[in-house]
Amino acid sequence: MKEKRTPWPRWAKILRNLLLAVLLGFMMWDVWGHPTFFYMEDLRRRERRALFPEPEAVVELNTIGGVKYRIDVAEGMAVTSYPLRGDFFTNANASFHSLEEGPALLCVSRTAERPDEFGQPLTCAAYVAVHPPEDAAGAVLTLSNESAEHMVEGIREGDVFLFYDHEYATTGSALHMMGFSSYELEFSDKDGNSICQVSG
Amino acid sequence: MSEKDWLDTATKKIRFRPDRKAVRRELEAHLEDMREASGLEEDAALRTMGDPEAVAEELGRVHKPWLGYLWRASQAALAGAAVLYCVMLGMLAVRPGYSYRVLPGMGLYNYLQTDVDMLDPACVIEARELPPGAAFETGGYTIRPERTVLRQVSGTDGPQWNLYIELDITLSRWEEPLDYWFALSGVRTGAGTPCGMHRMSACWGFWQKCGLEFEGLPEDAEWVELDFGYGQLRRTLHIDLTEEAEA
Numbered sequence: 001m002k003e004k005r006t007p008w009p010r011w012a013k014i015l016r017n018l019l020l021a022v023l024l025g026f027m028m029w030d031v032w033g034h035p036t037f038f039y040m041e042d043l044r045r046r047e048r049r050a051l052f053p054e055p056e057a058v059v060e061l062n063t064i065g066g067v068k069y070r071i072d073v074a075e076g077m078a079v080t081s082y083p084l085r086g087d088f089f090t091n092a093n094a095s096f097h098s099l100e101e102g103p104a105l106l107c108v109s110r111t112a113e114r115p116d117e118f119g120q121p122l123t124c125a126a127y128v129a130v131h132p133p134e135d136a137a138g139a140v141l142t143l144s145n146e147s148a149e150h151m152v153e154g155i156r157e158g159d160v161f162l163f164y165d166h167e168y169a170t171t172g173s174a175l176h177m178m179g180f181s182s183y184e185l186e187f188s189d190k191d192g193n194s195i196c197q198v199s200g
Numbered sequence: 201m202s203e204k205d206w207l208d209t210a211t212k213k214i215r216f217r218p219d220r221k222a223v224r225r226e227l228e229a230h231l232e233d234m235r236e237a238s239g240l241e242e243d244a245a246l247r248t249m250g251d252p253e254a255v256a257e258e259l260g261r262v263h264k265p266w267l268g269y270l271w272r273a274s275q276a277a278l279a280g281a282a283v284l285y286c287v288m289l290g291m292l293a294v295r296p297g298y299s300y301r302v303l304p305g306m307g308l309y310n311y312l313q314t315d316v317d318m319l320d321p322a323c324v325i326e327a328r329e330l331p332p333g334a335a336f337e338t339g340g341y342t343i344r345p346e347r348t349v350l351r352q353v354s355g356t357d358g359p360q361w362n363l364y365i366e367l368d369i370t371l372s373r374w375e376e377p378l379d380y381w382f383a384l385s386g387v388r389t390g391a392g393t394p395c396g397m398h399r400m401s402a403c404w405g406f407w408q409k410c411g412l413e414f415e416g417l418p419e420d421a422e423w424v425e426l427d428f429g430y431g432q433l434r435r436t437l438h439i440d441l442t443e444e445a446e447a
Contacts, residue, residue, distance in 0.1 A: 010267050010268070010271050011267065013271055013274070014267070014270050014271050014274045017271075017274035017275055017277065017278040018274050018277065018278075020278050020281075021274070021277040021278045021280075021281040024278075024281035024282060024284075024285050025281055027285060028281070028284060028285050028288050030307075030375070031288060031289065031292060031302060032288060032292075034374070034375050034376075045376060046379070048339060048340065048373075048376065049376060049377065049378060049379035049382075049383070050379045050381075050382035050383050050430075051338060051339045051341070051378070051382075051383040051385075051428055051429030051430060051433045051434075052382075052429075052430055052431075052433070053339075053429070053430055053431035053432050053433045054431075054432075056431070074430050074431045075430055075431040075434075076385055076430040076431065076434075077382070077385070077430045096382045098385075
């Protein structure tokens with residue numbers, strides 16, 4: 001006579017089902033290419049994979065559509081990013097920028113948004129100067145092409161200078177920059193003396 | 201009291217329905233056995249079984265419903281996960297470029313069969329194996345140089361020296377390979393920078409292998425240094441190219 005199999009105790013069945021569900025969940029995550037589900041998680045993962053350390057400076061700008069644009073700066077590298085809706089999850093649309101020693105200018109690839117004096121949102125192209133001289137109190141960005149020259153005053157925010165250009169503000173600064181053939185970045189101390197110039 | 205009423209009363213305090221049904225079946229079978237064995241009438245047999253209210257109290261106390269609900273929830277979770285997995289496999293199977301992922305073990309197969317040395321051996325004129333350099337750890341990655349080969353190859357502009365480095369990398373997180381495009385932050389040689397670089401990488405689980413081929417190495421270069429990472433994560437791999445190092 002065939003011996004009747006002892007049924008599994010209920011707690012064992014629960015444990016088995018949960019373990020199998022977790023295993024299936026892991027397999028789903030694996031076949032879907034290991035999504036991170038959230039923007040910051042995705043950004044951190046990209047930074048970890050590039051051996052990018054804890055950032056020395058972090059800047060966040062408001063851009064159109066209420067999207068936050070983030071710039072992480074470390075020695076030798078800066079990462080610009082913003083959240084981008086993927087198939088199912090929000091990813092980080094991140095770009096890595098190699099930095100030489102000294103100040104460097106980064107373009108914000110999305111149109112920035114700042115409140116005007118009445119509190120209304122005003123669109124503008126934005127630039128960020130990273131690694132400014134320590135004693136820099138002011139900065140001026142001069143954008144020029146064959147026919148025109150255009151100056152923007154910088155605003156110090158922590159360890160960086162931000163430049164908001166309202167005049168040529170129909171699109172993000174990466175496109176904005178294409179209208180200019182060169183730029184000059186000049187830092188001055190608190191007495192207004194020029195202490196450093198960078199051009200490109 | 202009829203047998204049905206007795207069973208209903210005795211099992212009424214078992215809140216989890218599958219348990220109630222099972223216990224009822226058991227009591228029914230027990231009653232049946234008792235009547236067959238002793239020849240008792242239904243009333244007598246029920247009296248022998250005891251007061252149904254007292255039995256209900258005892259059974260209600262023993263059969264906690266939460267374990268049953270948890271069991272049902274675990275079944276639902278498993279069924280949901282299985283359905284979702286099948287849907288996901290179906291979606292990936294029809295998605296261009298993703299269909300290989302649905303095959304179990306494909307990632308491991310790719311990792312094992314990927315040759316990170318991209319150079320055609322036919323164009324190698326001379327090859328010198330060098331000490332691979334010391335392993336190091338940074339940012340959760342353990343980077344072990346497995347092979348370092350200095351080889352003279354026939355290029356379009358005549359023979360040139362290339363440096364091939366094979367890295368075996370252990371990852372601290374599942375399928376989070378080193379992004380060697382950005383992680384390699386600097387390359388220096390004793391006599392200028394090599395002009396070009398080819399890279400190849402394969403990853404599975406916690407393992408990654410990576411091949412780097414630096415082209416057009418200056419002939420008088422005595423060493424090559426590769427910087428990995430930025431800031432406090434920066435580590436340097438020093439490779440000695442001299443004849444003494446080879447020895």
